[in-house]
Structures are given as structure tokens and as C-alpha cells.
Amino acid sequence: MNITIHNLGRRFNQEWIFRKIDYTFSSNQKYAVLGPNGSGKSTLIKTLTGQLTPSEGTIEFSLAGGVMPVEEVFHHVSIAAPYIELIEEFTLNELLDFHFKFKKYLNGFDKDAIISILRMEKSRNKELKYFSSGMKQRVKLVLACCSDTELLFLDEPTSNMDVEGETWYLDLLNTTISQNRTLIIGSNQEKEYEFCDSFVSILDYK
Known part of the structure; x- marks a missing residue:
């Protein structure tokens, strides 16, 4: 799936977070949206995923030429981000059952495979409110990466994760990023995005 944006801008009150973005995110490519903390990376991702309305400009999504x-x-988008909340009263089993009522499993995956990837076999019946912040981040990432969607957004993907978790994240992407997905990562840490094909600096659109 392609995302074509023209003259895109977003402001809060009178302050422009970004303006005049003309860009195309193309199918099967991996992109990193770069910039320091507070520069507007997350705002751009929220705008692209429909969580925020543009203040100016247009966003066009196209698939198979149409x-x-x-x-x-929304059927074609999955996202993991620190500001995405999990239903903490659910057990891990319940959360996976609930999530995959709305999204299809990525080809080759099912609930047991995902729990195995998470390395949480002993926690499958534990409520998420008892998970550590690092465990919750793994769950967010696996829900996004193992959903069968053409667009995958990861915003600050290794937040709350230790070194082992960062390695796990890279292994997860190697396992789940196929050639028919568009990946967009918001980050200021090179280890999270160094494998990307193209880089977009939010500071270029201030």
C-alpha cells in the first residue's frame, strides 16, 4: 500500500508541529521518521494513522493501483506505540483472542506461536496489569507485527525495553517483515531503524 501526502501540516493552537510535507511512502519499503524528542514524529504518525486530523493538506492511500x-x-493498518493502551483487565490469552477478532493473523502465525515468540507461556493466563512495562511493550509490538496488514507503524518501538528486549525486537522484525508490507518507524535511536531503506527528518518540515 502507498501513502501519498501533499502539503501536509498539523498544528496545536497557533504552533505548527510540521508543515508542507509532500512525500510518498511506497509499498514494500521501510521508512524511518527521524527527529529529537518532542519534534513531531509521533504527531506525524498519529496523523497518518487517522488518530489526528491534518490541519492542512491531504493524505491518500492506494492499494493495487486504486x-x-x-x-x-483501518483494516490495513497496525501500530505499536507507547501511547497505545492495552486492556489490562484481560489476560494475555483473552487479549490475543480479542485483538484477532478484528485483525487476521499474519500468515504462519496463531495464538500459540505468538505466545511462544513472546516467551510468555507461563504468563498466558495472567492479567496484563501485572506485566512489567517491558513485557507490555513486547505485547504491543507482537500484536502489530503479527497482524496481517499492509501498513505497519512502530513509534519508539524499544521504549521500556532492556538490551535483551532490543535484540528480541530486531528478531521479531526479521521474522514478521515480509515483502508485501510498508513499514514506518518513528525513532531517534539508530538501532531501531538502521535497516530502513529511506529516512524522513521531521525537522525539514518546520
């Missing part, structure tokens, strides 16, 4: 109605886009 423009997709905006109300259909």
Missing part, C-alpha cells in the same frame, strides 16, 4: 476510501484504511 485509491482506498479513508473509512476502509
Whole structure:
């Protein structure tokens, strides 16, 4: 799936976070949106995923050469980010069952495979409110990466993770990033995005 943005801008009150972005995110490519903390990376990702409305400009999604109605886009998007909340009253089993009522499993995966990837076999019946912050981040990442979607957004993917978790994240991407997905990562840590094909600096659009 392609995302084409034209003259895109977003402001809060009178302050522009970014302006005049003309860019195309192309199918099967890996992108990193770069910039220091507070520069607007997350705001751009929220705008691209429909969580925020642009203050100016347009966003067009196209698949197989045809423009997709905006109300259909959410079927094709998965996202992991620190600001995405989990339902903490659910057990891990319950959360996976709930999530995959709305998204299809990525080809070759099922609930048992995902729990194995998480290395949480002993925690499958534990409520998420008892998970550590690092465990919750792994769950967010696996929900996004193991959903069968053409667009995958990862915002600050290794937040709350230790060195072992960072290695786990890279292994997860190697396992789940196939050639028919568009990956967009918001980050200021090179280890999270060094494998990407293209880089977009949010500071270029201030």
C-alpha cells in the first residue's frame, strides 16, 4: 500500500508541529521518521494513522493501483506505540483472542506461536496489569507485527525495553517483515531503524 501526502501540516493552537510535507511512502519499503524528542514524529504518525486530523493538506492511500476510501484504511493498518493502551483487565490469552477478532493473523502465525515468540507461556493466563512495562511493550509490538496488514507503524518501538528486549525486537522484525508490507518507524535511536531503506527528518518540515 502507498501513502501519498501533499502539503501536509498539523498544528496545536497557533504552533505548527510540521508543515508542507509532500512525500510518498511506497509499498514494500521501510521508512524511518527521524527527529529529537518532542519534534513531531509521533504527531506525524498519529496523523497518518487517522488518530489526528491534518490541519492542512491531504493524505491518500492506494492499494493495487486504486485509491482506498479513508473509512476502509483501518483494516490495513497496525501500530505499536507507547501511547497505545492495552486492556489490562484481560489476560494475555483473552487479549490475543480479542485483538484477532478484528485483525487476521499474519500468515504462519496463531495464538500459540505468538505466545511462544513472546516467551510468555507461563504468563498466558495472567492479567496484563501485572506485566512489567517491558513485557507490555513486547505485547504491543507482537500484536502489530503479527497482524496481517499492509501498513505497519512502530513509534519508539524499544521504549521500556532492556538490551535483551532490543535484540528480541530486531528478531521479531526479521521474522514478521515480509515483502508485501510498508513499514514506518518513528525513532531517534539508530538501532531501531538502521535497516530502513529511506529516512524522513521531521525537522525539514518546520
